[in-house]
Amino acid sequence: MPEYRTEPYVVPVGSGLLPEGERSRRVALTSFDKGRSAVPRVPSREVVCYECGMVTSVPTAALSAKCSHCQAYLKMTDVELKPGAQRLTVRTLGDVRVLADAVLSQLSVVCRHCYLNGRGSGNFRCSGNLEVNCNNRIEGSVQASRLLVPRGVDLVLTQGATCDELVVSGRVTGRIVARKSVTLRRGAELYGNCFTPALNVEPGAVHRGEWHAVVPE
Ligand SMILES: [Zn+2]
Structure with missing residues (x-):
């Protein structure tokens, strides 16, 4: 049975920091685009609150929500x-x-x-x-x-x-x-x-x- 050895993690530069170009590339990969909101968009629909009669927006998949006008708990x-x-x-x-x-x-x-x-x-x-x-x-x-x-x-x-x-x-x-x-x-x-x-x-x-x-x- 061959002996198991982990590969040592070798930092390519002596300082331990990534070279400037590589660092910029990785930052760009893991960042959101400037134009896009960092908050993920949740599909929503408009409903009429049965307590106050106003139109409020609720997440489509939710089982309950709160009315944005009267704060009533809305069962869905x-x-x-x-x-x-x-x-x-x-x-x-x-x-x-x-x-x-x-x-x-x-x-x-x-x-x-x-x-x-x-x-x-x-x-x-x-x-x-x-x-x-x-x-x-x-x-x-x-x-x-x-x-x-x-x-x-x-x-x-x-x-x-x-x-x-x-x-x-x-x-x-x-x-x-x-x-x-x-x-x-x-x-x-x-x-x-x-x-x-x-x-x-x-x-x-x-x-x-x-x-x-x-x-x-
Ligand atoms: Zn309401």
Whole structure:
């Protein structure tokens, strides 16, 4: 077996210092360019703070962040509400899913998209879609950018709903304020007064109630 010997480290010049040219070359290799910031750029996105309503920039990959305006802690993960869930107040910039078979009342949900695949009642404020995928009776305030009620779903809104857009293929009962439009697809039924500049009732859809083209403040 050959004997193992380490190579001695030989400094090429007697002083132990690198020659000037070599030193400059190494400094250049390990330095940042003058034009570039020494702080690495983190990919970020703009979100609306759910506490103060201001637009703030957060790292894309973060699970939580702080609002730069009000310093509120902003949760960014998606949340699933299972049957028997104890935590009924949810604040997140992510999505909330109420799982099928859940029956949850007195929810307080602020999120991006919300999917009611089970039954959930309470207050909802969604910056994105609120999609109601099973029969539901919501006793509380409902605000969403888009409220979607698919075919076969019977939705009762005891306090009505405020949204930009309502798209119904199933049945909705309640007072609707829609800042942009209401679309009733073929077979859809809407029972209740409707405040929207654009009410589109496709053939075979039914609206029972008054239509006001002016949206109340
Ligand atoms: Zn804020």
